[in-house]
Amino acid sequence: MAVRRRPSIPNQTAAPPNPDPGGDPQPPNTAPSLDQFSLAPPKLGLILSVLALFLIPFFYLLFVHYQVESDLRYYISICVALSLVGFVFTVGLIPVAARYLLRRNMFGYDINKRGTPQGEVKVPETLGIVTAIVFLVVAIVLQLCTLTADSDWLVEYNAALACICFMTLLGFDDDVLDVPWRVKLALPFFASLPLMMAYAGHTSIIIPKPLVPYVGLSVLDLGVIYKVYMILLVIFCTNSINIHAGLNGLEVGQTVVISFAVLIHNLMQIGASTDIDYKQAHAFSIYIMWPLLTTSLGLLAFNWYPSSVFVGDTYTYFAGMSLAVVGILGHFSETLLLFFLPQILNFLYSCPQLFGFVHCPRHRLPRFDTQTGLLTGTNDMNLVNLFLRLFGRCTEKSLCIRLLIFQALSCLMCFGLRYILAGWYK
Amino acid sequence: MVVRRRQSIPDQTVRSSELTPEKEGELSLAAPKLGLVLSILAMFLVPFFYFLFVRYRMEIEIHLRLSILVCVAISLCGFVASALLIPVAARYLLRRNLFGHDLNKRGTPQGATKVPEALGIVTGIVFLVVAVSVQLAVSFLQYNLTADSDWLVEYNAALACICFMILLGFVDDVLDVPWSVKLVLPLFAALPLVMAYAGHTSIVIPKHLVPFVGQSVLDLGWIYKVYMIMLVVFCTNSINIHAGINGLEVGQTVVISVAILIFNLIQIGASTDPDYKKAHVFSIYIMLPLLTTSLGLLAFNWYPSSIFVGDTYTYFAGMAMAVVGILGHFSETLLLFFLPQVLNFLYSCPQLFGIVPCPRHRLPRFDPQTGLLIGSSDMNLVNLFLRLFGQCTEKSLCIRLLIFQAFSCLLCFGLRSILAGWYK
Numbered sequence: 001m002a003v004r005r006r007p008s009i010p011n012q013t014a015a016p017p018n019p020d021p022g023g024d025p026q027p028p029n030t031a032p033s034l035d036q037f038s039l040a041p042p043k044l045g046l047i048l049s050v051l052a053l054f055l056i057p058f059f060y061l062l063f064v065h066y067q068v069e070s071d072l073r074y075y076i077s078i079c080v081a082l083s084l085v086g087f088v089f090t091v092g093l094i095p096v097a098a099r100y101l102l103r104r105n106m107f108g109y110d111i112n113k114r115g116t117p118q119g120e121v122k123v124p125e126t127l128g129i130v131t132a133i134v135f136l137v138v139a140i141v142l143q144l145c146t147l148t149a150d151s152d153w154l155v156e157y158n159a160a161l162a163c164i165c166f167m168t169l170l171g172f173d174d175d176v177l178d179v180p181w182r183v184k185l186a187l188p189f190f191a192s193l194p195l196m197m198a199y200a201g202h203t204s205i206i207i208p209k210p211l212v213p214y215v216g217l218s219v220l221d222l223g224v225i226y227k228v229y230m231i232l233l234v235i236f237c238t239n240s241i242n243i244h245a246g247l248n249g250l251e252v253g254q255t256v257v258i259s260f261a262v263l264i265h266n267l268m269q270i271g272a273s274t275d276i277d278y279k280q281a282h283a284f285s286i287y288i289m290w291p292l293l294t295t296s297l298g299l300l301a302f303n304w305y306p307s308s309v310f311v312g313d314t315y316t317y318f319a320g321m322s323l324a325v326v327g328i329l330g331h332f333s334e335t336l337l338l339f340f341l342p343q344i345l346n347f348l349y350s351c352p353q354l355f356g357f358v359h360c361p362r363h364r365l366p367r368f369d370t371q372t373g374l375l376t377g378t379n380d381m382n383l384v385n386l387f388l389r390l391f392g393r394c395t396e397k398s399l400c401i402r403l404l405i406f407q408a409l410s411c412l413m414c415f416g417l418r419y420i421l422a423g424w425y426k
Numbered sequence: 427m428v429v430r431r432r433q434s435i436p437d438q439t440v441r442s443s444e445l446t447p448e449k450e451g452e453l454s455l456a457a458p459k460l461g462l463v464l465s466i467l468a469m470f471l472v473p474f475f476y477f478l479f480v481r482y483r484m485e486i487e488i489h490l491r492l493s494i495l496v497c498v499a500i501s502l503c504g505f506v507a508s509a510l511l512i513p514v515a516a517r518y519l520l521r522r523n524l525f526g527h528d529l530n531k532r533g534t535p536q537g538a539t540k541v542p543e544a545l546g547i548v549t550g551i552v553f554l555v556v557a558v559s560v561q562l563a564v565s566f567l568q569y570n571l572t573a574d575s576d577w578l579v580e581y582n583a584a585l586a587c588i589c590f591m592i593l594l595g596f597v598d599d600v601l602d603v604p605w606s607v608k609l610v611l612p613l614f615a616a617l618p619l620v621m622a623y624a625g626h627t628s629i630v631i632p633k634h635l636v637p638f639v640g641q642s643v644l645d646l647g648w649i650y651k652v653y654m655i656m657l658v659v660f661c662t663n664s665i666n667i668h669a670g671i672n673g674l675e676v677g678q679t680v681v682i683s684v685a686i687l688i689f690n691l692i693q694i695g696a697s698t699d700p701d702y703k704k705a706h707v708f709s710i711y712i713m714l715p716l717l718t719t720s721l722g723l724l725a726f727n728w729y730p731s732s733i734f735v736g737d738t739y740t741y742f743a744g745m746a747m748a749v750v751g752i753l754g755h756f757s758e759t760l761l762l763f764f765l766p767q768v769l770n771f772l773y774s775c776p777q778l779f780g781i782v783p784c785p786r787h788r789l790p791r792f793d794p795q796t797g798l799l800i801g802s803s804d805m806n807l808v809n810l811f812l813r814l815f816g817q818c819t820e821k822s823l824c825i826r827l828l829i830f831q832a833f834s835c836l837l838c839f840g841l842r843s844i845l846a847g848w849y850k
Contacts, residue, residue: 100601158582177518
């Protein structure tokens with residue numbers, strides 16, 4: 001669940017930290033002028049290096065290693081170019097939006113800095129809305145540039161946009177209205193409905209060779225059960241990112257790592273295949289993943305440690321939905337789940353607390369020690385605390401980096417696994 | 427522009443720190459005006475079913491009739507869902523300080539009540555769920571859109587547009603973006619439609635102008651796409667400025683959508699071209715949910731309003747209607763139905779463009795003694811009606827304006843049938 005929850009509104013507005021009880025009726029923390037607020041500058045050096053780190057292998061694979069058709073290369077390059085424009089817009093719009101959000105009391109306090117001066121700062125919340133809106137505009141414009149009017153993929157593309165947009169809407173509603181936990185879980189279900197309607201692909205799965213004698217078939221048509229699987233996948237992807245959170249930069253960071261892995265996977269599949277439809281499926285995924293990657297990097301510029309903005313459920317739901325959508329429509333959902341391995345582990349490990357067998361506090365965060373500035377693991381059953389317990393105390397920044405390295409390593413491992421299993425599995 | 431603007435935030439949060447109830451349960455909306463709304467619903471369903479089952483009995487295939495019935499049934503569920511969810515959402519919205527004060531009741535006790543704002547979000551979300559559910563349900567029947575790939579593209583593009591518009595409208599209601607940004611929001615939301623539009627981009631030149639133009643059909647190409655965007659920007663903003671009276675925004679949408687639905691049914695009955703019929707069926711699948719969810723909203727928004735609808739609603743409604751007009755290929759007829767909005771916009775131009783001074787809200791003046799509204803010199807239909815027909819209560823004024831809307835729709839039906847031979 002989102003961990004930077006603003007304090008419940010009555011307390012917050014009724015008890016301003018004004019030491020003078022009888023005096024000035026205007027609480028000092030009301031922001032009368034928008035101009036007084038300014039965000040810390042974005043960590044552009046870090047972000048641009050990360051971006052360069054992605055672009056080099058990507059372009060190497062696209063132009064050097066694989067023989068990709070020239071028009072596909074052209075479209076993918078346009079996609080990258082437009083996504084980079086989206087990156088610039090995101091970085092430009094976040095400070096503007098942050099002012100408006102703060103003015104509307106959409107902020108939280110950084111619980112992992114409680115006790116230090118930074119723990120008193122009002123951090124604007126829900127900046128995921130900027131990322132999502134820029135993403136949608138880029139994705140729509142991209143459609144104009146890459147798809148012709150009679151393309152088969154137009155249906156899937158519009159269905160994907162409708163889903164992602166609906167998810168963003170519901171996520172933003174959740175951030176503004178703070179809906180109950182049970183409603184929150186069900187939101188991705190509604191947002192995935194356009195996908196259910198539009199999905200016209202195969203609903204059969206390939207049975208792994210070793211299991212064929214037991215099942216009796218080599219290909220099993222699941223029909224409507226496949227659609228149920230799709231809905232479950234969407235609900236899983238969105239919520240699992242949401243609960244693997246709580247550290248500055250963790251939510252956006254994991255999305256960046258996973259989407260990059262997906263992009264490399266897409267490119268490798270395009271290069272290694274000769275089936276037009278199969279290539280189109282992966283190109284489609286690229287057209288959605290690149291805007292996600294660049295707009296998320298724009299957000300990360302402000303959200304990386306120390307966070308000057310929080311992303312909100314808007315972001316985690318939006319990101320989860322985008323990843324689920326490309327996995328489904330690109331027909332590589334099993335690979336996607338492999339990339340989500342840390343999220344799966346986190347979810348499984350969290351189950352006892354999520355289902356109430358073990359006591360579950362409001363935020364399952366580590367304990368912050370103001371003297372040393374380090375985080376100490378609590379007994380909560382999630383990866384964040386597990387890492388602290390296994391590898392010892394550390395700063396919030398190092399912990400986040402460790403978790404992201406774990407994410408990257410498991411993606412690498414999945415590439416290796418796929419390569420090894422390809423012959424054995426199918 | 428939206429008239430029930432909450433006061434500037436610093437004052438409001440100062441005051442609300444004492445007034446905000448600690449327990450959300452304290453807010454209870456006035457009971458919905460179900461009698462009124464259900465009578466409107468019945469009044470609509472009677473002619474609609476007449477056309478569907480009696481008048482065009484032979485012309486409409488059984489599967490199509492069944493699909494439309496399914497759409498009606500699910501839309502009615504949407505009506506119930508809206509009516510149930512609005513009080514729940516109102517509590518949450520009020521808790522988050524999304525409210526306004528009714529400026530047309532200033533000076534009376536009702537003018538001090540905090541009225542929850544932006545309830546259009548409920549209508550929008552229920553609409554989206556209903557629209558998708560209709561498609562899923564109808565996919566089991568023969569006359570469905572999923573089998574036909576072209577229409578599926580347009581349906582998904584329509585959903586994406588409407589959803590994007592609701593999102594931008596709600597962001598606007600929450601963040602209160604500047605007026606210039608507000609104007610261009612519909613442009614972005616219209617982009618999926620412009621990308622996906624695969625229909626003809628040519629217009630039919632009226633017979634009398636053919637000698638001058640030299641052709642009877644003119645292909646506009648990308649200019650048609652510009653026209654589409656302008657239509658969207660117009661529909662959304664024109665509903666937004668023809669507002670300010672309890673129930674006016676939702677009321678006009680209800681009237682126009684009824685007119686569109688009847689028009690769709692007549693066109694389906696009178697035509698034999700399957701593509702043409704599909705275009706109008708598509709419009710019905712979108713207009714019916716709009717109508718019923720709007721009626722659910724009207725139950726609370728009709729005078730005296732216990733909730734306000736927000737820019738979320740006016741943008742959502744305007745977008746939905748523009749979308750069906752474009753994808754259903756009857757945008758000229760749509761503009762005829764929008765006649766009062768067109769007149770209001772033209773009349774408002776001097777103030778909108780700054781030639782005449784334009785106050786923050788171009789509302790009439792409310793007299794607390796008599797309880798009547800008096801027309802100010804502002805240049806919009808609301809004040810014009812007051813100046814022409816004298817002072818009256820807010821409720822009567824709204825009814826008068828809605829009757830005007832209904833009459834111009836009727837006029838347009840008449841016009842179309844007269845002009846049909848002359849025009850094309």
